[in-house]
Amino acid sequence: MKDAPAEPVNNETIEQTIERLGAVVPDYPKPGVVFRDLTPVFADGEAFRAVVDSLLAEYKGRFDYVAGIEARGFLLAAAAAYAAGKGVLTVRKPGKLPRDTYSENYSMEYSENTLEVHQDDFPAGSRILILDDVLATGGTLGATARLIEQAGGIVAGFGVVLELRDLGGRTALHDYPVHALAAY
Numbered sequence: 001m002k003d004a005p006a007e008p009v010n011n012e013t014i015e016q017t018i019e020r021l022g023a024v025v026p027d028y029p030k031p032g033v034v035f036r037d038l039t040p041v042f043a044d045g046e047a048f049r050a051v052v053d054s055l056l057a058e059y060k061g062r063f064d065y066v067a068g069i070e071a072r073g074f075l076l077a078a079a080a081a082y083a084a085g086k087g088v089l090t091v092r093k094p095g096k097l098p099r100d101t102y103s104e105n106y107s108m109e110y111s112e113n114t115l116e117v118h119q120d121d122f123p124a125g126s127r128i129l130i131l132d133d134v135l136a137t138g139g140t141l142g143a144t145a146r147l148i149e150q151a152g153g154i155v156a157g158f159g160v161v162l163e164l165r166d167l168g169g170r171t172a173l174h175d176y177p178v179h180a181l182a183a184y
Contacts, residue, residue: 009046014054015182017047018161033110036184038133038161042075051181052079055131055159058179063129063156065089065122069115069144070096073132076161080131089121089128091144102150106143108136115140117147124152135160135180138172145176 009017021044023037042048055076067089068077074090081088094103094114101116122128128148135141135158145155155176163169163180170178 018182076131104143106139127156135169138169
């Protein structure tokens with residue numbers, strides 16, 4: 001992991017890179033929802049490296065594991081854990097983890113769901129950095145924090161590529177540090 005902030009891509013800030021490469025998909029997954037697709041950002045090697053480096057720089061030295069939320073959070077968490085030399089944890093939808101799990105129900109801007117985490121993937125007291133692509137209402141991230149704490153972990157903070165400010169997710173996560181690389 002670099003000590004300095006990520007090198008700019010094409011002399012842009014990380015926020016400008018995300019804006020340039022990200023795709024806007026109206027009416028997905030249902031009418032009235034504007035979906036911010038970050039997969040083109042992840043597909044660009046320089047941009048993806050800059051995103052991961054920028055997320056890690058905010059929390060350098062303050063976490064023991066990186067947790068990724070299904071599915072795009074897995075991409076970020078795996079890359080970040082590798083870059084930081086830390087372990088990666090998977091936060092999954094129900095029925096995907098083979099051992100004993102903790103479960104947490106939550107609401108998002110257009111649906112309800114459940115997340116699970118293994119009960120024994122990390123020692124109690126471990127500091128967990130939680131990464132995901134987008135912070136919207138805070139439902140997914142809040143449920144993940146509750147799962148980590150139920151399993152005995154300490155939430156070091158949240159890192160997201162994009163925050164949708166109008167949906168108020170940061171308010172739902174008021175007890176935790178939140179670092180967003182870009183916001184709309």
